[in-house]
Amino acid sequence: MKLLARYLLKELIVPLVVWVAFLFLLLFVMQFLRGTEVLLGSAVTLVDIGRLILYLAPHFLVMALPIAFLLAILLGLGRLNEDRELTALQALGVSPTQLLAGPLAIGVFLGGLMLLLSFTGEPWGLTAVRDLVNDVIKKNVAGDVKSGVFYEDLSDLTLYAERVSGRGERWTHVLLHDDREPSSPLLVLAQTGRMSTSGGEEALRLVLRDGEVHRANRSTSDYSLLRFEEGEISVGLGGSMNRKNRFRSPKEEMTPGELLQVAEEAEKSGGDPRPFLMALHSRMGNAVAPLSFALLGTPLALGRRQSGRAWGYLLTLGGYVLFYLLSRAFENLGNQGKLPVLVAGQLANVIFIALGVFAMWRVSRSGTTR
Template identity: 55%
Template sequence: MRWPELPLLVRYVLTELLVPLLLWVVFLFLLLFVMQFLRGTEVLLGSAVTPWDFLRLVVHLSPHLLVMSLPVGFLLAILLGLGRLGEDRELLALLSLGATPWQLARVPLVVGGALGVLVLLLASTAEPWGLKQVKVQVSEVIKKNVLGDVRPGVFYEDLTDLTLYAQEVDRERGVWTHVLVHDDRDPRAPLLVLAHEGTVNPSGRGASLAVGLKSGEVHRAEHTGTDYAVLTFRDGSLSIGVEDSILRKNHFRSPKEELTPRELLAAASEARAAGKSPAPFLTAFHVRLAQGLTPLAFALFGVPLAMSSRVARTRGYLLALGAYVAYYVVERSFENLGTAGRLAPWLVGLAPNLVFGAFGTWLFVRLTRRGLVA
């Protein structure tokens, strides 16, 4: 079966769009990743981080970064692609041959619709999954870094109310020799744990490190009295909480973005059943769905800017960057109103796209009436 060949005009405009789109998306993807990396340097530059950890983080963050970079990359691609056609007078030539502005605009609109479907699919499936994996992975890396920071013969005091000491540290096997742990989490009765050997495994879910101890004793003293107890053991297990460290160092947490649309609706139902407001979850649900309309709204806004006169087009690049910032400011403002229950959640999701889409449509109608200026 042979696919029908696209018209020459469509193929030409499509080529002018897709190449800049790819370049802008790659650039923005790398820029956003560098920004995320700088936020998490305390974790990602830890003593126990491996290249495999770094690669997994890139893979898990990719859907989230694509959801962020595709719409704005598409807007800039429209300005660069159609703007170049205008700079070289190719738009005037096409219009003089009978092409209409709407015929030129249909390609960006179709591409915007296709990108919207892709963004919606990523935001509904791959992005929540990736962010959940990032949360788990970063917690594991933080726990591995804690282990990697324990030096032989040096007291480790970075954990809240805990002091660790090991005379010898075997990082490959995860074994500590001649272990001392001072546990002051219960200030009324602090514990001193001494053991001949400790085995640590940072893998697994949760915010605690389980240390298996062998041949040791536990000293417990009461601050308010004179009681002092000593217990000996052959095998034991000590849970070292690293919750504070994880909360302090994990800058990759995005609670609502980690939920799929179905999970957001379930969370809203649970909140309603518990007598709480479901507005935050319903707002997040509708904002998530509305992300699929963002590329289309940007197409409606960007095409008339790119097809304007040279002076207006130069101003259009600045307007586009300002529009991108304004779009997310408007979106965030509406989202705050929706979260507070002051605005219907469905309107919160649609409002930014409706505002920018309507403004872009007005610009396009104005352009078709006035005509393209050389």
């Protein structure tokens, strides 16, 4: 039995690693394409890309491991079925239930790994990604402002500098149009200016010297003029520039302790703690997903007909989509209070486990192949 267990593990682990690598690369490319305005900026380096991959790795692994595991089961055990090896094992007295031990062991391991990643690595990584992307946005602003060119990538702000020196952080003869308040826009003219990035996430500041501010009220004829020696205009990354930062996921950035703390504070202040509790139980539900996929995927692979590989892959992807839709639907019901958050977080797994037990019972009655 030890030899059989090692053989089955080999048949599962190799395709699992391949599928995880493929899905990881696919997820990164998709995320990269969503953030091209940031990640293809003039200030981005290979070190920044490497740090981004490192920070996003826990998040991508949590997303990729369940479906990669389900595909590995269909590919590994399905190959044994197609080559009639399972028929030979059945003739030697090996039952379909015994073949379930390998996938269940890997499912338990992957579930523990996902629980660890979602509780520790994923919040750390997504928080680091947010800080990294905000820093890159700031550096891109400094690098993309050119002499004699209007810079309009800041929402509702237009910046012009007749001359740019240094690394793009010092400007001469500056024009800034601020249309963040449409009813009373600002026109700022200054002899010199620079960009300051100190002070944290909300601290992209434009420091201007020796200039004047023109304010017009579009609803009236009022017009104001103010001269200044030094002034600052703050551009918050959480506001206009956050449209470029597509990597934020506030609840996913929280650890379990932080989610519980925020839920408790919301309850004390009369708010709704369910969204935070639901986020915690959703992570637990995702960690149980490999176990339910092992119970459902194994009988599907054992009972697959010959030459049904394409159908098997389609069934696998359809099963994962169904699991995702059910999870989201139950999560919404949990957020609305129509289901207890504990039930909402695990109900999709309960359904898949029940289907897996039924499918295994049918395969056990009819044999490994049909």
